[in-house]
Amino acid sequence: MAFIAFLILFPLLPAVLLLLVESPAVRKGIIIISAIAIAVISVDMAFAAPKNAAQYVDSAFHYLDNILIAGELILACTILYLCRNLPFKKYWIPLMVVLQTGMILWTELSGKLHDVKTQHVFFYDNLSLIMAVIIGVIGTLICVYAVGYMNQYHHHHHEIPDRQKLFFFTMFLFLSAMFGIVFSDNLMWLYFFWEITTLCSFIMIGYSGTEEAVNNAFRALWMNLLGGLAFAIAIVYCVTVLKIVELDDLLNSGKSAAIILPVVLIAFAGLTKSAQFPFSGWLLGAMVAPTPVSALLHSSTMVKAGVYIIIKLAPAMLITIPGTMITSGMMIALIGAVSFLACSCLAISQSNAKRVLAYSTIANLGLIVLCAGVGSYLALWAAILLLIFHAVAKALLFLTVGTIEHQIGSRDIEDMHGLISKMPRITIIMLIGITGMFLAPFGMLVSKWAALEALAVSDPFLPIAVIFGSSATLFFWGKWMGKLIAITNVKSDAEGRICHEEWFVLSTLAAMTIAICALFPLVGTYFIEPLYGRDPILNKEHIIMVAILLGLVLLVPVAFFFNWKKLRNAEPYLCGAGIKDNFSQFTGSLGTKEWKLSNYYLEKYFGEAKLFKLSVVVSTVLIIITFTIVFYGAR
Amino acid sequence: MKLLLAALAFVILTPVVCGLLAGFDRIITAKMQGRYGPPLLQPFFDVLKLFEKENLMVNQFYHSFYLICYLVFMVASGILFFTGQDLLLVIFAFTLADIFLVLAAYSTNSPFSFIGAERELLLMMSAEPMLLIAAVGLFMATKSFKVGSIASVADLNTILLLPGVFIGLLFILTIKLRKSPFDLSTSHHAHQEIVKGVTTEFAGPSLALVEIAHWYETAIMLGIIYLFFAGNPVIAVSVVLVAYFVEILIDNTFARFKWELTLKSSWAVTFIFGGLNLIVLFIIEKVKI
Incomplete structure (x- = not known):
């Protein structure tokens, strides 16, 4: 149990130290040493801990409640303090803070907790362990990357005040809070850590202090606070009506209809945190932050907290709502399906690399939410596989975009034309990330495979949504890859300027993206099987087939070194068009013109203007319907 | 051992059979156009x-x-199919192979290839949903994703349960065989506005690789058509041949579509014929219970 305490508390030490230290060299040392410590402990714990049933930690320490109350108060005051210069009179934001903190404090102090069983505070099971490894390894890799990145960031952006101390403090606080979320059994503690991540994301999104950043930070704040409010209501309901305050009691309370309301409320909080429609706006707005922040929010923290809690609640969402024929999980799955389908299509219309990645994140989280909503064991299998593979590949992609942006001064995919000639090694790393996201036999596709097979069992509606969505992903990843690999023979020394930390993190993540495809049967056998039983995806034949494909992907490049006879170089065929010396210039009767190749964006069909609004409306209606029938059922 | 033989037979026989099929295709096309x-x-x-x-x-x-990968993965996908593996995995490997063709075209940095590659991606996006829906449909009808068990279970009932899926599949067969009206990315005939699109820059042995890979591609697509009638090989082979003949007919009677119409029509057909077929099938099964 010591490691739970270590993982939650230890990151606070570097956090505080980083707040005090001025020297960049010392800062770097602290970050690297603590990153290693966190990563090693989280992996070690995953291997050492027993894997069969959830283990609980009882509240031996008497003052834990007081610490919680103090923490809640500090948290609320911090958010209120940060709200002191609200843009556009968004006075409802502090109101929400006061409201939810008030509810939680009332629950704590009114004595309602006396007749409620408060035995377990923390716990861990295999899902927590998987999450802990993701946070501990990928989260800390991103911190290490940020060391080099932030120096360059301030080198490029002189107008932005250097607040790196606050930045790194927030990063480590974030990690601590994430560990808290995945290990908390007591809902009060879970809520407390949940709100810390809201606060951290707020600080990080607003880092640059520009008007856009501040606005987007406040948008992220209110959307997540809305989720927090739902969470707080759920806790009050659990304590006063159900006499429950622990997650395992909520999940094991005999599957009665009474738990539907709190479960849906907490799932709603999960939807806001994982940026599902209609709350996707905040994650897209979060792009204004420095790239390591995006990587952290998208891959290992924040949004993953949202899907974690939804996966956790999946069994409870299978209860039929009284008076209807449907379960709350079905409604949640529909919202996930809308997010997956809409965001996969929306990504086609984007040329900003970070926006493409953001849409792809929301889409993949939508797929996870969809699987969790369906809630069959096979679907949960797929959800966890998606969670793991997505974390690695998406962190890799964000960080490479960050590195490339610093070198070529743009994050537009159109500007990445022919990048393989200019920055071959970085481009190959990026290509690994992209293939990891959408091609067989890499992780995400294996998980989509598992998801389709799991979903096809129950009904054809969700598979149809998944099928159309995943075909759209094919298009936008494909054209992005095409841009990167066009060979232009324009050389550049940009790669030489990338610092060691960035190289180390990028190559580690690229290696992990490949390795995890080879290792997924082991992860499945040792971590997921004890939770959800055996998945037929994991049968021997399938593993062999995937291994053969993987082997082919890795072996075929050898053919490149084979000496082909009679090779003769030629220029691309241009119908005899007026190209003289410069390949990118065309001389016609109207003089010399530059030409360039540009991707299709199919704006007319997949443009943001219509599709985004439509998805927000559809998903809002779905949420309203969900709550209406849940209230109706509870009545 | 049996699987190994099946794989070997596929690798060796496909070029022969599909090459002959292409030969017949060209003769019939010529006859339709009044040539010898x-x-x-x-x-x-x-x-x-x-x-x-x-x-x-x-x-x-x-x-x-890229082109070697295209061929290797097309063959791999075919081997997975003809040794009776998971149909979804077959389709994913098939997509992977196709992506390599697109990447090959992109990497040349030639304007014609580039536009061809964009269009090929668009065609993939148009055809992929129907392929996957066909897999889900076959699963609903036969309770298995494995090609082997689908083939052993499939009977006349299969096609009666999945008429819409089959029609949708015939529709995208035109895309996958690169027949007009869907030969936007590259055409068997070099009279396109983007020269030969994807294959513009491929010459000599490179182009030969593409041709051979296309034979394997044809075999896989026709194999999926065969699967619907696998209970009766005679009927199945006849259906495949008739389907191929219809494709030739369509090829010679349709003008090339623009990309918008291609995407819209294929997604519409996929949803209306494929999607609704699945939904109706689902409802029928619910009512039965």
Whole structure:
């Protein structure tokens, strides 16, 4: 149990130290040493801990409640303090803070907790362990990357005040809070850590202090606070009506209809945190932050907290709502399906690399939410596989975009034309990330495979949504890859300027993206099987087939070194068009013109203007319907 | 051992069978157009001649890497299919192979190839949903994703349960066989506005690889058609041949579509015929219970 305490508390030490230290060299040392410590402990714990049933930690320490109350108060005051210069009179934001903190404090102090069983505070099971490894390894890799990145960031952006101390403090606080979320059994503690991540994301999104950043930070704040409010209501309901305050009691309370309301409320909080429609706006707005922040929010923290809690609640969402024929999980799955389908299509219309990645994140989280909503064991299998593979590949992609942006001064995919000639090694790393996201036999596709097979069992509606969505992903990843690999023979020394930390993190993540495809049967056998039983995806034949494909992907490049006879170089065929010396210039009767190749964006069909609004409306209606029938059922 | 033999048979027989099929295709097409047409073995002569030619290339990558991957994964996908593995995995490997063709075209940095590659991606996006829906449909009808068990379970009932899926599949078969009206990315005939699109820059042995890979591609697509009638091989082979003939007919009677119409029509057909078929099937099964 010591490691739970270590993982939650230890990151606070570097956090505080980083707040005090001025020297960049010392800062770097602290970050690297603590990153290693966190990563090693989280992996070690995953291997050492027993894997069969959830283990609980009882509240031996008497003052834990007081610490919680103090923490809640500090948290609320911090958010209120940060709200002191609200843009556009968004006075409802502090109101929400006061409201939810008030509810939680009332629950704590009114004595309602006396007749409620408060035995377990923390716990861990295999899902927590998987999450802990993701946070501990990928989260800390991103911190290490940020060391080099932030120096360059301030080198490029002189107008932005250097607040790196606050930045790194927030990063480590974030990690601590994430560990808290995945290990908390007591809902009060879970809520407390949940709100810390809201606060951290707020600080990080607003880092640059520009008007856009501040606005987007406040948008992220209110959307997540809305989720927090739902969470707080759920806790009050659990304590006063159900006499429950622990997650395992909520999940094991005999599957009665009474738990539907709190479960849906907490799932709603999960939807806001994982940026599902209609709350996707905040994650897209979060792009204004420095790239390591995006990587952290998208891959290992924040949004993953949202899907974690939804996966956790999946069994409870299978209860039929009284008076209807449907379960709350079905409604949640529909919202996930809308997010997956809409965001996969929306990504086609984007040329900003970070926006493409953001849409792809929301889409993949939508797929996870969809699987969790369906809630069959096979679907949960797929959800966890998606969670793991997505974390690695998406962190890799964000960080490479960050590195490339610093070198070529743009994050537009159109500007990445022919990048393989200019920055071959970085481009190959990026290509690994992209293939990891959408091609067989890499992780995400294996998980989509598992998801389709799991979903096809129950009904054809969700598979149809998944099928159309995943075909759209094919298009936008494909054209992005095409841009990167066009060979232009324009050389550049940009790669030489990338610092060691960035190289180390990028190559580690690229290696992990490949390795995890080879290792997924082991992860499945040792971590997921004890939770959800055996998945037929994991049968021997399938593993062999995937291994053969993987082997082919890795072996075929050898053919490149084979000496082909009679090779003769030629220029691309241009119908005899007026190209003289410069390949990118065309001389016609109207003089010399530059030409360039540009991707299709199919704006007319997949443009943001219509599709985004439509998805927000559809998903809002779905949420309203969900709550209406849940209230109706509870009545 | 049996699987190994099946794989070997597939690898060796496909070029022969599909090459002959292409030969017949060209003769029939010629007859439809009032020409005499080439000899039956012309496709083989073409490929052999391409291998004899000089290897002209814009860069080494596409030939030595992407196109070889295209062929290797097309064969791999075919092997997975004809040894009776999971149909979804077959489709994913098939997509992977196709992506390598697109990447080869992109890597040449030629305007014609580039536009061809964009269009090929668009065609993939148009055709992929129907392929996957067909897999889900076959699963609903036969309770298995494995090609082997689908083939052993499939009977006349299968096609009666999945008429819409089958029609949708025939629709995208036109895309996958690169027949008009869907030959936007590259065409069997070099009279396109983007020259030969995806294959513009491929010459000699490189182009031969593409041709051979296309034979394997044809085999897989026709194999999926076969699967619907697998209970009765005679009927199945006849259906496949009729389907191929219809494709030739369509090829010779339709003008090329624009990309918008291609995407819209194929997604509409996929949803209306494929999607609704699945939904109706689901409702029927619910009512039965």
